[in-house]
Amino acid sequence: MAEQSxxxxxxxIIFTPDARNFKVYRDSYLIAVGGVIREICPALPAQYQALRIHDYTNQLIIPGFVDLHTxxxxxxxxxxxxxYKLLDWLNRYTFPEEGKFSDPDYASRVYEAFASELIAQGTTRAAVYATVHLSTSRLLFAVLARRGLGAYxxxxxxxxxxxxxxxEDTAKSLQATEEILAEWTGNSLVKPIITPRFAPTSTRVLMDGLGKLAIKYDAAVQSHLAENTGEIEWVRELFPEHREYHQVYQHYHLFGRTPTLMAHCIHLSDNAMESMKENQVIAVHCPDSNMNLSSGIMPVRKLLNAGVKVGLGSDVGAGHSLSMPQTMIRAIQLSKIKHALEAEHQPLTLPEAFYLATKGGGSxxxxxxxxxxxxxxxALVINDTAxxxxxxxxxxxQRFIYxxxxxxxxxxxxxxxxIG
Ligand code: GUN
Ligand code: FE
Incomplete structure (x- = not known):
């Protein structure tokens, strides 16, 4: 065993092996070999006695946070x-802002600052959207890889x-995506993910091509689903051949054929939830964004009870903060409002929210x-100052999270x- 590994x-040491309870190991040793956890011990086993110990006695050691949509x-x-609500916000703020990412100097400044803030906030893994621009999307891969973050x-x-x-020209969009897939598939920490923004900004030809690339490269997929009622109506007009929004993605192999993230999932039928469960599509709850854009309240308890996998996302910039503890709190608070409105929706508990932001999303x-x-x-080390x-x-x-x-x-x- 090489000593440095x-x-x-x-x-x-505190973590959530399941969503029901925190597991606490007081004053213990967390031992990893080659970056992979071997065991937690109350006393240091003999074979490690000569090695350096990172001593955080009296501090907390918790898993790093996972932001599944940003x-x-x-x-x-x-x-x-x-x-604004979603569609006006996109047109008035987001599209003009994303247009600036044709400029590598601007992109590089923003992506460096973004990575710094992810690290500062304790996010160690994230699923991230760049923009349509190939060259500056490459910059984002490079920045996150250099900083040592895990990312899609x-x-x-x-x-x-x-x-x-x-x-984008459809053929060029597909070609650029394939270039990225060829360059980054196989990287251990920063991986490519196929990212049709959402159905309304995609032609059928584009989605067909992206679904084929997903299968060819066994690549993950992310998009937005059922965030806003105007968006849903628009999808109905644009794709009248499909009864429900999620079926548009499903038709083009972009709904669980490979590992898939769907952000928001606020306004879903029981049938759509069943389909998410069957296809193991992860619903990413973005409570901050949903409040800011008046999108609605994701029925997170109903999704969980239906057996759908759920993770948490900051959804910056519709969400205003990259803090996953704050995202947990907002998810809990929104679930309490949902419960007040409809008593059968039991609120999220703190261990549940922590689980969603660590092991749940981490899966x-x-x-x-x-x-x-x-x-x-x-892992994160939390000091005593809070x-x-x-x-x-x-x-x-609890005090730290809040x-x-x-x-x-x-x-x-x-x-x-x-890192950091
Ligand atoms: N739907 C399509 N694009 C976006 C986006 O950039 N943010 C959010 N919140 N929803 C979207
Ligand atoms: Fe988003």
Whole structure:
């Protein structure tokens, strides 16, 4: 065993092996070999005694956060134009902003700042949209890889119903996507993901080609689904041959044929939920965005009860913050409002929300988001500054989630390497 490949962290270790409860190991050792967790021990086993210990005694060690839906290119747009609803917000703010990503200097500045903020906030894995631009999408891959983050990165595809300065030629869009797939498939940390923005900005030919690329490269897929009632009506007009929105994606092999993320999933029929479950499509809950754009409340309890896998997304820039603890809180708060309106929707609990932002979302990346043996060592060290007096580790964690800031994260590890 090469000495440098062993990583030992000591502290109060907390994670959610399932959605019901936090598991707490007080004053214990988290041992990873080659970036993969081997075991948690109350005392250091003899074979590791000579090795360096990263001593975080009295601090918390928790899994890194997973953001399953965010737009790197909208980082400089946070907080702007949020009195609009989705389609006006896209036309007035987002499309003009994304148009700037033809400029590599601008793109590079925004993507570097985006990566810095992801790391600061304790996000160690993310599924990220770039823009339609091939060259600056490549920049985003390179920036995240250099920073040591785990990510799926999507060059956006759009060949219809968007401004001319973003509208792609269909064949060129497919070709650019294939170039990226060829370049980044097989990278261990930063992987490509096929990203038709959403059905309304895609022609049938584009979606057909993207579905074929997904199968050819066994590549993941991400898009938006059933976020806003105007959007849903528009999809009905554009694709009258399909009864429901999700069937448009499904028809083109973009709905679970390969691992698939669908953001929002607010206004879904029971049939659509059943189809998500059957096709193992992950619904990404983006509560901050849904409030900001008045999109509605995702019926997260109903999706979970239906057996649909759920993760959490910041959806920056419709969401205004990359903080996954804040995203957890908003998911919980929205679920409580939903419960107040319709009592049968039981609210999310804190361990459930934590699970969604770690092991639940992490499952899209493989064995990520937990501290069980075989999982990638993605970890955060949370210091005491957010805590009060005489608090148990679990109370400190609650306090951090609700009131913590980036300054309370003392160290960050992704795939066994210290980052930031
Ligand atoms: N639907 C299509 N594009 C977008 C986007 O950029 N953000 C959100 N929230 N929804 C979308
Ligand atoms: Fe989005």
């Amino acid at each position: 062993v990583l030992i962290l000591k502290g109060n 737009h790197g290119a909208q980082f400089n747009q946070r907080g702007l134009g949020l009195d 990165v999507g060059k956006v595809n759009m060949d219809a119903n968007c401004p001319d300065f973003l509208k 899209f990346f493989g064995r990520v988001g937990s501290f069980e043996p075989g999982y990638a060592l993605d 805590a009060g007096w005489d608090m148990e580790p679990l109370e400190k964690l 009131t913590g800031t980036t300054a309370d994260i003392a160290a960050r590890y992704a795939a066994g390497r210290k």
